[in-house]
Amino acid sequence: MFRLDELVERLGGELVGDATVTVSRVDTLERAGADAISFLANPRYAGQLASTRAAAVIVGARARDATTLTRIVADDPYVYFARVSQLLNPAPRPPAGVAPSADLASVVPETSSVAAGVSIGGGVVLGENVVIGPGCHIDDRVRLGDDTVLHANVTIYADCELGERCIVHSGAVIGADGFGFARERDGSWVKIPQVGRVIVGNDVEIGANTTIDRGTLADTVIGDDVKLDNQIQIAHNVTIGAHTAIAGCVGIAGSTTIGRRCMIGGQAGIIGHLEIVDDVVVSAGTLVTKSIREAGVYTASLPLQSHGDWVRNFAHLRHLDSLADRIRRLEQLLTERPDA
Amino acid sequence: MFRLDELVERLGGELVGDATVTVSRVDTLERAGADAISFLANPRYAGQLASTRAAAVIVGARARDATTLTRIVADDPYVYFARVSQLLNPAPRPPAGVAPSADLASVVPETSSVAAGVSIGGGVVLGENVVIGPGCHIDDRVRLGDDTVLHANVTIYADCELGERCIVHSGAVIGADGFGFARERDGSWVKIPQVGRVIVGNDVEIGANTTIDRGTLADTVIGDDVKLDNQIQIAHNVTIGAHTAIAGCVGIAGSTTIGRRCMIGGQAGIIGHLEIVDDVVVSAGTLVTKSIREAGVYTASLPLQSHGDWVRNFAHLRHLDSLADRIRRLEQLLTERPDA
Amino acid sequence: MFRLDELVERLGGELVGDATVTVSRVDTLERAGADAISFLANPRYAGQLASTRAAAVIVGARARDATTLTRIVADDPYVYFARVSQLLNPAPRPPAGVAPSADLASVVPETSSVAAGVSIGGGVVLGENVVIGPGCHIDDRVRLGDDTVLHANVTIYADCELGERCIVHSGAVIGADGFGFARERDGSWVKIPQVGRVIVGNDVEIGANTTIDRGTLADTVIGDDVKLDNQIQIAHNVTIGAHTAIAGCVGIAGSTTIGRRCMIGGQAGIIGHLEIVDDVVVSAGTLVTKSIREAGVYTASLPLQSHGDWVRNFAHLRHLDSLADRIRRLEQLLTERPDA
Known part of the structure; x- marks a missing residue:
């Protein structure tokens, strides 16, 4: 009060x-x-x-x-x-200390809190006042900055780093292998080891069941104050600039770079190897298939229709090219016959 | 037999x-x-x-x-x-009782079953015949009705409530923070505490890795007999009416209200602050960007084409406005010259 | 070196x-x-x-x-x-042996490794050199082939089978109930027990938070050397042929069959009861709404536009049918008046 x-x-x-x-x-x-x-x-x-x-x-x-x-x-x-x-509404914090059922191969600072069923690998470095929720797994050599909070059942793979004051929600997976395979002539796949890391800045929030893959050779990098909603997929080698906010269910393919202060709407998709500059807004449901060089709002989505209208209107989408041809021909007809 | x-x-x-x-x-x-x-x-x-x-x-x-x-x-x-x-094919039920490795801060009814590695916070109220699968985390003051079953590795945040006979599949996260931030002039984000809850009715099934966020101020509400498939994202303050069924990978943004007996197809998206009345069917892959006031089937998706046809036809989508202009001009030409 | x-x-x-x-x-x-x-x-x-x-x-x-x-x-x-x-970069493997906190109701081969907080049901058959990461739950009668690795917090439901040398990333859920309900006249749902299994071949990689549902009556089948990225949803009774690779956030609805050596782009969706032949490539973000009978590349996605261009161009999508009508009428006008 x-x-x-x-x-x-x-x-x-x-x-x-x-x-x-x-x-x-x-x-x-x-x-x-x-x-x-x-x-x-x-x-x-x-x-x-x-x-x-x-x-x-x-x-x-x-x-x-x-x-x-x-x-x-x-x-x-x-x-x-x-x-x-x-x-x-101060965020409730569990008391400092380590639950008896936690399985630790690293030292936990006295100010930090490790809940039941947590397992922490070797060489892990936790900051002060870190909170690790029940059932989390922190693999070898992970580093978590001061005041970072992991809710229950978060998984962080080896060698990844999170900064200070981060919040990671349940079911998030940070540092799983990127999706990298070389294809043999017969169609079979050879796995490419994913030896990069995920490096997360300060003040980042990561939503429930969001996944951020480790880099192939270099790192996947999430800038300071980036906010990620639930069920976002961030592929290997992606870089996201500071203060960018991404809504739920967005997928970002490998090696794409997103600028600072961008806002990406829900269910948007961004294909791989693109560059998106600072201050870009992508509308919900939009698939980004080319780099965006200028700040602004970008959209590609379909107007909702009753199913009947959709059937009637969208059949033409298969024939847009021939519709355009017919317009061209009409224009020629009228031009060729100036007296017409 | x-x-x-x-x-x-x-x-x-x-x-x-x-x-x-x-x-x-x-x-x-x-x-x-x-x-x-x-x-x-x-x-x-x-x-x-x-x-x-x-x-x-x-x-x-x-x-x-x-x-x-x-x-x-x-x-x-x-x-x-x-x-x-x-x-x-009666659903197999584990015997009643609490596994020795479970970490409990609340009383569990004798008829209920709590598996290995579960942690349950303080003030939690479980009904009769509840089943909590391995590795689940039930946070403080959660309430689960009679006969509700949580499969392995489910997370329920503090203060959320599920009714009777619910089934929650593995990896589901109920009650994580909604995605709410106020933006400072310099682009940095101020977290808005999410102090509402998730309230789930009776006979609700929630699919694997589905996420339902808690409300910002009021609650997120899932009605009786709602069926949610896997990997659905439901944002803060959403309300879903009874008997509505939602297929996999659907995303519903904040503060949207969905009526009763709706059916939402897979990978559909519904943006925030909309109202959808009862008995609406949304086709797979459709992005709903405005409220739907009348029952019926609604669709917005593109016809599949070979890549070559797609390139040829869809280039025109960038120029629909000029195509329409050209048609208008042709019509004028022919009208202005009635002898034409 | x-x-x-x-x-x-x-x-x-x-x-x-x-x-x-x-x-x-x-x-x-x-x-x-x-x-x-x-x-x-x-x-x-x-x-x-x-x-x-x-x-x-x-x-x-x-x-x-x-x-x-x-x-x-x-x-x-x-x-x-x-x-x-x-x-x-050989993949690091934890030493063989069972962590004291694991809860086992089946025998684990001496060459296999079971981490902290794992629970394994009855009648489970593990091959040699299997690795089960922290917090995994393996339900009754599951079978895992030699050299298969489950990262932390994976859930496998009863009776499912994985072959040899598979890699399953954290948060994946294999064998949850398919989304199957019969609808009563009043709109309420009757659950259809999902009594099939998930059968996964050899050399399959399954990404973080990917979900594969068990079959309704028959099985869901994932062929040898299939590679699945993160956050993919595979519904009940789907069959995927050998060497097919699927990128992140793809959803595949029930009873669809996908051929061998296919490549499915990120965020693509495939509706139910379709057949897709071998060697099909589906572009990112494409919704497949009919069977594909011929090998090739298929696409359906919208060109990205600035929001202003999008508003101007896409308003016409609601009226494509009337645009087409107007072209037809112009053509008739010019044909009927050959002197025009």
């Missing part, structure tokens, strides 16, 4: 109204009760300021005088809301 | 032929041997009635007299077959 | 230059140092032969005289490179 003046003292902003109001939770304008602080980030919800039962609201400068509610005026109400929510 | 009259006594239907025939397995018309009961649900396979070696068959009213085989006439032969198969 | 003459003795090829040169690693032409052997497989990189610092290179017959570097001339430099890398 925080008093509003405590929040402003910690997080800045201008307090308008009763500084002694206390709040114990954050909530939406619609759902908030008398114990909650809410926020207005999207002008679309401005109408809800009139009806909200929130104890206080966080608003931007433009909405400063749009309400008589007790309020904090912040540069970016959404960021401010996130910070208030962090204060009110 | 069941006698046919036993089956009819339990499951209904009309028995035509020798009631003392016994069957010990179900199989297709083509594969069935003399110990098996088969079924005809799809008229396409009616020809196989003549050649099947099955001891008996399940047929609908229309096929009642299409064969002289011993048969059970049922309203819905496929549903009847499913029920016979359930009788003949 | 190998001398070049040792490599040639083991792997064949023609050695040109100093046979006593030793190499301890493989690397790209660009990255290689004086301890490395590199290779030229793609003529695009031929220019790097001049600048590489590699101790030796592997080249094809055509590039035999394109360099004065010490070199091995091989039929297929890429396959040769893969074999050299295998010699220089």
Whole structure:
């Protein structure tokens, strides 16, 4: 529970109204009760300021005088809301110490926490205040920076490194072999050893069941403050720049480089050996098949239709070339006969 | 092994032929041997009635007299077959009791079964006859209803709830943090705590490596009798209505609401903040980018082509607008010159 | 570390230059140092032969005289490179033996290795030199052939079989129930027991978090030397022919048969009950909605556009049928009026 003046003292902003109001939770304008602080980030919800039962609201400068509610005026109400929510909802941390059932071949700092059923290989270096959830496997020579948290059942293969303050969700697999084979003439495959690593920066979050493969010869590299949602597949030798955020179910094929501050929509796919510059936005469901040299928003997806409309319209997709030919021929006909 | 009259006594239907025939397995018309009961649900396979070696068959009213085989006439032969198969193939259940290597901070009912390497947090409430497979992690204050089964290596985060008779397959992760961040001006991300839960109804099946994220403020809600295949990603604050079935590899983005009795095809994607009414069918591979207000079948996918045809036809997709312009101009030319 | 003459003795090829040169690693032409052997497989990189610092290179017959570097001339430099890398980077194997925390209900051969936190059901048959990584669960009556390796946190359901020399990466789930339900008139679902198995051949590699469902009545079958990347979903009753390679995030729906030596690109989808012949290549992101009867390359994906271009061009996709109608009408107009 925080008093509003405590929040402003910690997080800045201008307090308008009763500084002694206390709040114990954050909530939406619609759902908030008398114990909650809410926020207005999207002008679309401005109408809800009139009806909200929130104890206080966080608003931007433009909405400063749009309400008589007790309020904090912040540069970016959404960021401010996130910070208030962090204060009110600190991530629970298990106590430091090693569960008796953990199987350790490396030293664990006293400040770190290792849960039941964990196995940790040899030569592993854990930072301070690291949390390893139940059932995780940390293979030989892995390094995890201070304050990094692995939720339950995470697997990290040998030699991979994660920076500080990373969060890895359950079922994520970091450092499995990249998909590399040479093909014999008879079609059989010869495995190419994947001897690179996965190197993850600081402040990276990795979603549940996301997989990041180790490099073939060089490393797969995930920059600082990259945010990866669930069920993302990142192939060997990929590089992702700092602050890039990738939504769920995205697949990135081998040796592709993605810039800084990119945002990749859900279920997008990016084929291998491409370069994508900084500040690119790829829409959901879009397959990227060539390098992107300029910042901007890129899209390739189909409009949804009723099945009947789809059948009627999309049959023509098989014949676009002949449709184009017919237009060309009509144009010629009309040009050749200027009197027509 | 069941006698046919036993089956009819339990499951209904009309028995035509020798009631003392016994069957010990179900199989297709083509594969069935003399110990098996088969079924005809799809008229396409009616020809196989003549050649099947099955001891008996399940047929609908229309096929009642299409064969002289011993048969059970049922309203819905496929549903009847499913029920016979359930009788003949009861799901194996491990004995009740807790494996010595399990790590428990909560009480487990005597009728429930907890396998090796499981860890269960504090304040967890398990129903009767619950089965927790090897290596599962059940975090603090989770609730699981009677007869719910978790296969090996399932993870359930704190405070989530599953109803009765649910089945969760291996690698599923329920309740990981939703993908929620506020963006600072410099592009860096501030994590928004995900304080909602995942609430799953009764009779829900959740496939292998499927992920369901907890809500940001409110809960993510999965209705009764929802069936989820493998590798589905369900983001924070999604609501799915009862009896909806979703095939493998589907991604559903945040805050979307899906109605009752919907069927979503494999690899479909549904973007965030949409509403989809009851009884909607979405075809495989379709990206849903707007709300669907009417029941029906919806599709958006491309016709498969040989690579050469694809190159020839799809180059035009970049220029559809200019093709349309050229058609418009031709129409004008012909209209402006009525003598043309 | 190998001398070049040792490599040639083991792997064949023609050695040109100093046979006593030793190499301890493989690397790209660009990255290689004086301890490395590199290779030229793609003529695009031929220019790097001049600048590489590699101790030796592997080249094809055509590039035999394109360099004065010490070199091995091989039929297929890429396959040769893969074999050299295998010699220089043998996969690390944990020592044989069973970790004290493993929970075994079956006998493990003395040559095999079972790590911490593993649970193995009854009637399981393991071959020689099998490696079971930490946290794996092997259910009743599973069979694993000689030299097969399961990385950490793999789950194999009852009765499934893997051949020899398979590699299964972390988080893979083999043998979960296929997605099979019969629908009652009121929309509720009746589960169809999945009583088939998953049968995996020899030399198969299965990627991280890939899922392969057991068959409904018959088995799901993965042929010899099939290579599966991460996060692939293979539904019940699918059959995949030998030497087929499938990239990440592919989904294959139930009862589909894929031939031998096929290559399926990343994020492709294949709907159910199809047949795909041998030697078919499916491009990344392509949805296969009908059987493929002829070998070749097949594609269906959209060209990437800037978002503005996409909006302008793709609005027409909803109206392709009327565009086609308008072309037809223009053609009729011009034909009906031959003097036009």
